Amino acid sequence: MSTDTATPAAASTADRPPSPAPARAPKRRSWLGLWFVLPFLAVYAVFMLWPMLLGLYYSFTDKSLTGRPVEWIGLANWAEAFGDPAAMDSLWNTARFTVLSTPPLVILGLAFALLAHRARRIGWFLRLSFFAPFVIPVSVVTMIWLWMYQPAGGLINHYLGEWGLGGDRLWAFQEDAMGSVVATTVWWTLGFNFLLYLAALQTIPAEVYEAADIDGANSLQKLWGITLPLLKRTTALVIVLQLIASLRIFDQYYLMAGGAANLATENVFIQYIYNSGFVGFRIGYASALSYILFVCIIVIALIQFRLLSRRED
Template sequence: MSTSSLTAARRRDALAAYIFLAPFAVIYATFLVYPFFKGLWISLHDWELAGSYRKYIGLLNYEDMWFDTIFWKTVGNTLAFVAMTVPTMTALALVLALAVFGQGRLKGVLRSVFFMSSVFSVSVVTLIWSMVLSADNGLLVPLFNLIGVNPVNFLGHPTLAMPSIALTTLWWGVGLPMALFLAALSQIPPELYEAAELDHAGRFSVLKNITLPSIRHTVLLVLVLQIVGQFQIFGQAHLMTQGGPANRTRTLVQYIYETSFRDWQVGYATAMSFGLFILMLGFTMLQLWLGRRGDE
């Protein structure tokens, strides 16, 4: 084949690749790239939710955010929630995956039961757990009465409210990471376990030297997904406690929502959204860096 023919063939291949890539590129630019830069532009303005008042103020929104005590309170609440849920969710999902992995009708039923909660909407989940944790007529009240203790107002307690929301989130969200771990476990060659059995290796030794190293990339994936997801907590806190008591459960996304749709300060809310983006990006990059160091 001549050089000109080879060049023409490469151009045709490149053109075909661009044609197939174009629909995705258009959708990606429309729904991700453009909104990102549009949000950055809005964050530099005093921008109302309704009306035409839009005044350029530069970095004033970011300066206000830096000195906003409620903003830093919600950041602390969000970090506390992430610390409660991400490691626990990952460990619990791995334990459940190890417990129900394999053949058998009972294990199949248990896999369905554990995954079932993840298909519920946040409104259904919060309604169920509000009924469970209510101090007036909750499902735990008869248990407290049985042991002669006054019912605990979990959702109104300054210390117990956030752990209660974390427990609700664990029950709701453990299904997906468990399914990811099950998929990873199914890809481990059975010959490795057979060799370990011949060497009379114990369960802990098998878990440490075979199972965990084989699924380390899935563990990293689950951690990253959980970090990104739990930083965006909104529905549970908004529906179960409305941010109370005394702002102990008000999260960053909830504060952004209230600032934008209640106070109509869209510019300031967008600036806080970029603060949340930087937090998520920083923790995700840290997790990926630690994962690469583990691979090395």
């Protein structure tokens, strides 16, 4: 964020006569803008920058939630994190979740946007239906899906059993909860990607399609030749946002498979951070783990940014 923005031309007219050439507005530094961003800046500093710096500092200490005196222990937390099999397992689980959830969320988001964009009469209904789950709070979503996943009497198992597909193995709390959580997440958060794609579709000018029609292109050719290339920027954005969101998986997993009472042995990384810090009191260690995830996310986002922006050139 920089505060030395050029003063808008309109503001400069207030204290001096209108300049004949507005393009050559004086590059005078003004601190006026600062006052406008100050409220945001204050909140940002107190609740974002300061905790981040403090977290970095704590990651080099044995800071405990119990409030005992803090001691500098150098890189011990970091060394422990990289040698902690449970931490690495949970990081792997987060990676698995990301790999499993990102493709369906992006592809289905696009597919549903294409559907809703095409539909004339029931377009409003499709838009509503696809986006509606996104506004439901996570606690409600997970509760509904847990009911559906229940081994005895749950909707899914009931019909799997009825159709002779063996309705006794599908159970969110059983050994591998990942598939269940991925399915729930796709249903729940699809609407956001859908909305981004839908907005992008509406910006593609109709003339392009008309021209293609005149050239005799069929609808598949139009999709490959026009729609997808013109959605490239949106796809890049959707993938970046989706990767970041998936890497930050916690809520659904914690609510569906993470509580202590149901004996889940798996963790995702943020859950492991949460357990280390708030349940296990080790704020220092949890801070180091958080920074590891932070670096992972940044690296992945940068790589992706590089790849996609190069392709665009």
